[in-house]
Amino acid sequence: MQKIDFEPEFHFNQATRKWDYIYRPYLFVKLINKKRISQNLIKALVDSGSDHNVFPEEFAAEIGLDYKKGMKYKSTTVNEYSFTVYGNRVMIDCGIKMIDTVIYFGENVKIPVLGREGFFNYFKSVSFDIKGKKIGFEK
């Protein structure tokens, strides 16, 4: 099993009124479309609560994808609002393996998300060690 440390981010703790770190499960990925590849590594959240992979539209444009030609879907979060995304087949290089999958690209998406269908399902298991702040990937 390959273990990856959670990444720290600044967080202002409302209870203590002090700055501290919050640790989140991120991976650094590159997207590949034919011969075009992301110029820099994209910090993407590994999110077991997300049905699919959802990324900002700008990452599609960077690899030459006309993303609106993809399959149109609606995506929703925990509130009442939904937004439109378009599913496109791309390769994800996550540093552990290359995954030929579908990413749903949309406008105003801020945090790239790797979800269960399209990412988790390409591994035998994905586990979260919250106390140890690590994600485990079994190929």
Next chain:
Amino acid sequence: MTINKAFKKHENEWVLTNRKYSKVILANKDLGKLQKEAKKKKIEDAIVMFIPPFDAFITS
């Protein structure tokens, strides 16, 4: 790992940083503009990330 305090100026922005978060290479509210600048300056294999609000938590 220690994150450079310079990141605190870039809440709700896209930044380009190194792997150790020791410096902000580029920052912009618009990801497309950040990508264009990175291309112009030929910055490769850095980390591109959005800095979420510091006083909020993330839900999916």
